[in-house]
Amino acid sequence: MTTDVVIVGAGPVGLSLAMDLQSRGVQVTMAETRRYAEPPNVKCNHVAARTMERFRTLGVAQKLRNAGLPPDHPNDVAFRTSVTGLELTRIPIPSREHRYTATGGPDTWWPTPEPPHRINQLFLEPILLEHTASLPGVQLLNRTQVTSFEQDASGVTATAIDLDTGHERRIRGRFLVGCDGGSSTVRKAIGAKLEGTPVIQRVQSTYIRAPGLLARIPQPRAWSYYSVNPRRCGTVFAIDGYETWLVHNHLNPSEPEFDSVDRDWSIRQILGVGEDFQYDVISKEDWVGRRLVADRFRDRNVFIAGDAAHLWVPYAGYGMNAGIADALNLSWLLAARLQGWGGERILDAYEAERQPITDQVSRFAMDHAAKMIKARSAVPADIETNAAERERMGREAYELNVQQFCCAGLNFGYFYDRSPIIVRDGETPPEYTMGDFTESTVPGCRAPHFWLPDGRSLYDAFGKGYTLLRFDGTADVVPLASAAAARGMPLTVLELEGVERPAAYRHKLLLCRDDQHVAWRGDEVPSDPAALVQRLCGDA
Known part of the structure; x- marks a missing residue:
């Protein structure tokens, strides 16, 4: 074969x-x-x-x-004393029926044709x-x-x-x-x-069917529930929006094995239900957090x-x-x-580009895990009776977690700065965090999104291989197009003069790969366009 x-x-x-x-x-x-x-x-x-x-x-x-949750099911993240308990705070995330039109939330401003999807x-x-x-x-x-x-x-x-x-x-x-x-x-x-850290945390994870749980949860619904109480801290995800749930019981550092604590007891403490509540275990999904x-x-x-x-x-x-x-x-x-x-x-570009980024993302995740472990170890004993403590914990939970659930930086901020097929021009890409980023056309960054006059996304107009964005019709692109044709490099020229676009587009010409990352930019084609093509094709 x-x-x-x-x-x-x-x-x-x-x-x-x-x-x-x-x-x-x-x-x-x-x-x-x-x-x-x-x-x-x-x-x-x-x-x-x-x-x-x-x-x-x-x-x-x-x-x-x-597909996924019902169309009207909120994708919110709710922080509560238990899933059925008192609410501390909530990160609002639109349901899928409102995903394209919602405004005002911490991730509804994102410059993209395709917002995230919880499924x-x-x-x-x-x-x-x-x-x-x-x-x-x-x-x-x-x-x-x-x-x-x-x-x-x-x-x-x-x-x-x-x-x-x-x-x-x-x-x-x-x-x-x-x-x-x-x-x-x-x-x-x-x-x-x-290489890295083999064990950061163990999580006792259980996939359950609990048809009666939804009726016990104070409205409005959420996609994810963080349970915060002095007995057990855990996370529960709505899977089908009706009766199936994934319950993560975050084990403490003093609990080194998956059976360190009673699974049924932990699930009931996280859900906030008594022995009379019925649920079925579909599967055990225990996992180890690593870096x-x-x-x-x-x-x-x-x-x-x-x-x-x-x-x-x-x-x-x-x-x-x-x-x-x-x-x-x-x-x-x-x-x-x-x-x-x-x-x-x-x-060679694959490892040069992806290995540094995955290492960086792994450190973002590890740092966040360390902060979450610390927060879980500091839950006040009286959180269920002390409104002031709930308000404080709610503020801290929101500030800590909005960046992971509305992580614009991880989506749009990363850049490739060690690639052999990206032509750097001396400008440093802007730094980013898990939650925030600055739009940029520095080579290696994702080309900022904007809508074309015909209603398409910029990315919808990209061709296979490379796409040259021409924002000024006076810029002569024939030498570059000819060099690309001679080499056999796919090149689509996209005429964008007068099109409204983000301020980050400061150059007359921008050359993008079809994975939407900027490969080169300038106000005119280089004097040796064949050399640029060779670099982009991995010949140089």
């Missing part, structure tokens, strides 16, 4: 990579150990705005937007799977485990086992990408090592992405989302190489 790219793992990261590669005409074979449509674990609850922007390009954003992986993954499996050029091999692979100068040969029959097969591809999770076989095979990033993301023709490359406490929902960002960064680079216009060095 031969293909262009072998993808090991068909979770959200692998599926996103396959979708994007297919959109570029790349043949993909995916190996997945689970059966087709086997339900995933109850993990990610959030699709970030940056991810939704890319899903918009791939044609699945609206499908996802139509559990139980609903997300089947949509991605069905969409990907229907695409021509994508072959999905379920109940198939890649056990080993060998590399040579022209590609990779993987050995895979059919887990039902024991039959062994060979899959030959130009490249192989491990999207096979935290225990990644591919990562281990290329000798990459996870680990692989020391390398590549060995020649083999790459790793997602949890195979990095693991951290999932604050701000940036576990899966960072993995999808890996996949969509890698996809266009692999396609460029396969299509012949990308030079060998273009593939």
Whole structure:
């Protein structure tokens, strides 16, 4: 069996990579150990705005937007003495029926065509799977485990086992990408090592069915409930908006094992219900919060992405989302190489760009985890009877957590400053935090979004490869277009003279990659446009 790219793992990261590669005409074979449509674990609850922007390009954003919680279910985050107890504060986040039109909230101002979407992986993954499996050029091999692979100068040969029959097969591809999770076989095979902090916190996590809980919760509803009391602190997520819930019991540093505390007792303390309350355990989803990033993301023709490359406490929902960002960064680079216009060095950009960013995001998450652990250890004993203490804790909880649930910085602020295919011009990209950022067109940053006169998003008009934004019609772009054509580099010229745009667009010309990051900018084409094209193609 031969293909262009072998993808090991068909979770959200692998599926996103396959979708994007297919959109570029790349043949993909995916190996997945689970059966087709086997339900995933109850993990990610959030699709970030940056991810939704890319899903918009791939044609699945609206499908996802139509799934998950009921349309009118608030996506708020409520902080209470228990889920059914007294409210301390609330972070308002619009329901999906108001997501595009809501104003006034801490994340409704975001400059994007696709705001974030709260949806559990139980609903997300089947949509991605069905969409990907229907695409021509994508072959999905379920109940198939890649056990080993060998590399040579022209590609990779993987050995895979059919887990039902024991039959062994060979899959030959130009490249192989491990999207096979935290225990990644591919990562281990290329000798990459996870480095960082192996244990930050343990979380006793339980997926439950509790049809009677919603009626006991003081209105209005929320997507997430933080339970804050001196007995147990935990987090509860509404999964279907009716009867299924995910309960995270955050274990204290003095509780080193998952069975350190009674699970049923803890759930009841977090929910604020007595022994008479009935619920069923659907599954146990215990997990360890870590901060680990692989020391390398590549060995020649083999790459790793997602949890195979990095693991951290999932604050701000940036576990899966960072993995999808890996996949969509890698996809266009692999396609460029396969299509012949990308030079060998273009593939060096993947590790140079994604490894520093994932390390940085992991530290944001770890720092936030440390603050949350400290806050949970300082819950006043009288919080349920002392209104002043509830007011104080509410203020502190809001200030600490609004940045993770409305994390504009992690969505739009990160930049690539070590890439071999981005032409820096001496200006330093603006710093960002988890919650805040400054729009910028410094090369390496995400090109700020704006709406075109015809109602499309700027990103809707981007072509494959590179797009040259021309804000001044007097700027001669023919030499650059000619150099790109001679090299075979895809280049779309987008005429934007007179179009209203953010103030960050100060130059007459801006060259963007189709992953929306700025590659070069200037007021005129360089004197040697061929040299610029060589750099962008990974030849220089």
